Amino acid sequence: MDLTLSENQYNLVYNSFSFVIAAMGAALIFFLLVRNRVAPRHRMALTLSTLVVAIALYHYVRIFNSWSDAFSFVGGEFVQNGTPFNEGYRYVDWLLTVPLLLAELVVVLKLSKGKTRSLLVRLTIAATAMILLGWPGEVADPDSTARTVWGVLSTIPFLYILYVLFVELGRSLGRQSGRVRTLVDGLRYIILATWGVYPLAYMAPSLIDDEATAEVVRQVGYSVADVLAKPLFGLLVLAIALAKSREDGYVEAGDTADGLEAEVDRVPDDASELADA
Ligand code: RET
Helix, strand or coil, rough: CCCCHHHHHHHHHHHHHHHHHHHHHHHHHHHHHCCCHHHHHHHHHHHHHHHHHHHEEEEEEEHHHHHEEEEEEEEEEEECCCCCCCCCCHHHHHHHHHHHHHHHHHHHHHHCCHHHHHHHHHHHHHHHHHHHHHHHHHCCCCCCCCCCCCCHHHHHHHHHHHHHHHHHHHHHHHHHCHHHHHHHHHHHHHHHHHHCCCHHHHHHHCCCCCCHHHHHHHHHHHHHHHHHHHHHHHHHHHHHHHHHHHCCCCCCCCCHHHHHHHHHHHHHHHHHHHHHC
């Protein structure tokens, strides 16, 4: 299929990929810089966020280059030149990052060892199945039955993941503080809202008749969803890790401003204790 895109359509996708590269790169630096603000026992979640955006940064550089290589500017339009655009980078990226994102959420909650392991194993298997089952449909013809069938099969593990996050994880949240529970709730709705964009983008070629428009919607849809699901999700996980660090009484070493504040807060208590005595 030889796709022809207008200059604006081509550039919209090109600039979306460029935007994602900038967002992933900035998130990578940010997560590394704030690492010490989080107590050591909550740093694993931050390590996972850092890996996710690093993996995505690499893949988006490859996706961006593959997009540039696949089209030639001819007669005022961008025409596919025979070099295939490699959709595979996206699926390989998800294969690595989706289990890591789910692990971020599980790890930051610090549930019991048994519960953590059971959640990690089941969520990783479901995430892997969801992506592997989606792939044959993604590369199938837009109007083929194969695209629908693989899409439906991939939706089964997707729904299972949502069930685990909303029903099962909900039961484990009782032991968390009010602030952490609010943040985790927010995180679950972010997952619902952003992960829901992926199947919609997948359906674009079946729903939109104009091939060029469908391709632009699919690529921009996946790109926007990736920024929300990776850096934004990472920021929320960071907020949970910070809230839990604060609850644990963690003060960053060498952070004189915060350290001093914590010391000053302690003085009146000590003084009244002295007075009581
Ligand atoms: C596919 C195929 C069609 C059916 C469904 C899909 C779901 C994909 C999802 C992907 C999430 C990716 C994330 C990446 C971030 O790093 C495979 C498009 C349900 C939910 C979160």
